[in-house]
Amino acid sequence: MAPVHGPIKLLKGTLGNNDTISYKDKWSLFPFYMKGLMDYLKKPDQLDRISVEEYAKKCQVTDNAYHLVLVPLTSGIFFLPPEKFSAYVFFGLMAPSFPRFYKMRMGAYLGGLSEIMSEPMANVIRNQGGEIITNSKVTQLINENNEVKGVITRAGEYRAKQTVRATEIYAAQNLVKRSNIEHECFNNFLNLKTMSAVSLQIDLDEPSMPYDRTTFGAGTAMASFAEQSRTTFRHVPGRLSVILSPASKFIDMDQGDILKTVIQDAKKLGLNIEEHIIDYRVIKHPNEFYSLELDQDWMRPEQDTPH
Template sequence: MNSQTESEENHLSHTPNVPSEPLTIVIGAGLAGLTCGFELAEKGKPVLVLEAAPYVGGRTANWNEHGMEVESGFHKFIGYYTLLPELLERAGIELNDMLFWEKTMEARHPEAKESGEFGLDVIRAPLKTVLGALGNNSYLTPADKASLISFFAAGFKDYLANPEDLDEISLKDYAERHHVTQQALDRILQPLSSGIFFLPPEQYSSYAFFGLFAPGIPRLHKMRIGAFSGGMTDVMCRPLADAIERLGGTVRTSAPVKSLIVEKESVIGVELENGERLLSANVVVAANIRRSQKLLAEHFSAVSAFQPFFELDAMPHVTAQFELQQPLLAQDRTTFGPGTQLGSFGEQSRTTFRGKDGRTSIILVDPDSLVDLPEEEVWQRTVESLKAIGLNGVDSAMEYRIIRGDENFYRLSPGSEKKRPKQVTPIPGLFLAGDYTKQPFLATMEGAVISGQRAARGILKA
């Protein structure tokens, strides 16, 4: 089944390898779609990646937003990821050129006398790491720490032994069950849930909470955090797309897909918003969750295997990014703002946005309450929160942008795990990729890569 339309055949004939094997179309050039495209191209399979936006990267992207360079949001590369770095290496992208490794993290609470500092580099700064975990006496009392130790021990045990049960209980309820002190909940668990996946502990699945940290336990020596050394499209996703093209594949931007083409209950291609119809042997839907649900629902709303997926909820994300006359913070490192509207944030003028005098990116918590507010109001709340933790330097902000997305993430709330779909579907010719699909690394870059690789493996086996 390798019948492309005339226009598409013309398009592919510009690539080094004119396809002699069945074509795969991948919808979406986020990390999942790019990974799938790369894996197939590396095996010599013809692949065409179609991206709606004018740039590749999806949620790991940077672009110019009305005159200011912005990113999809504040991102950290966790040192225990394995498949993402291995993929980048095969694509010729040097990890140490792409990242700056951070040595410490910080948490600032409006009511704490001092901020908490936590070491990250077990191998290179072991003393600081251990002191960070056990120290911070003005941030956490010995009782807070003791309650956290037994909570984490129980959680990691349940993560391995009873993952389904763990996904039925919110982080707040699980913390209460294990007698975590209120202060430890407010100052440690709240930033580690809201700061990372935006949701407050009462809405956050305990499975998602422990699932993010569990893979790090056997790889504790790899537990460090990397900041990008440039915009994520520039240093990661565009080079990955270039690698696909060097291998004979094609990546088209500004090419939004309107619908799947289905014949005799098999997917045989896609129709673009501009009316172009492209036929292929396989289609990988690697769009964000809501768009993927819509593409599937148009043809397969009655397929019972997809019903849980159609019920999987999505959540928005909201970020504030701004440029200042001088750095807001003394170091470029991950900072949490528990007790405020600030999830995780960081100064970036020495790392991701070098060349700026001051540059900060913030993930805001409780995005449901912010996603529809006017930009000025979101900015006002951001400024108030920064001042509440002593960061008055925000007054020198010259430009700001509020960057938000309303349907990109699956909601990491209790009960979501069993609704996540597998990458290989019961429909001939149809595969799924995306962080929301079933894989152990939740809504992360590593998870997106795993999903893309599983979709590619499904195609290679079919």
């Protein structure tokens, strides 16, 4: 998608597909992005109080461009529909890469995250003399005179000069509450709303698509999906991974009903997977992420905890 690495593909994508999204639709997005990036820099507080949907209407984005581009870019990536998605957060995701857009590319992991991300980091820690402990849930932080001195697990205490709380937002909030830590820096953090995510992994007897790449399912519950048997999950003949939206609809839904919904929506997108299913797994992440809704971003904690 970057001009430097794929200029012909970029031109085809920009100038082509006019039977689906017209030049008028594409052009209507230009002032949306340009004005949005300017407001991100100059009016961040105002932008955080308006949704992507409202901002698109303000910039006169066509209905077709809205449904085919903006809905996938919100629901498809962060499983939150544009009518709830903060415009500030939306443009904030793009602003850092905008000065180098000509280099921007997309790729796929060539293995599971444990294999290619977690294990390499764990190995570095081990090589530095550290110890990795798994399957040991942290139940509380060791709080002494309002200073964190380590963690408490079911197996015992682990003390340290520095403690990094890297976990889901809801779990982190509960840890702070249970540990009776009182500091003004946590006031906003504890009031920060959360949102859930639901995904579906389907093992197939053959690949669902000719290529392993992410695709957006505009107008369906399949916000985004990808065949991954040639890249991340090479041990199975076919693997279709799906992010579902809205997550609030599926978080309490029966797994079988979720599969039926995806099978039906896959047919709408030209994917006939029902007869090829070997196994499937529904992955639910309740309250795992901080909310990207309006007027929430300012409550995010800083990276450094005050002393």
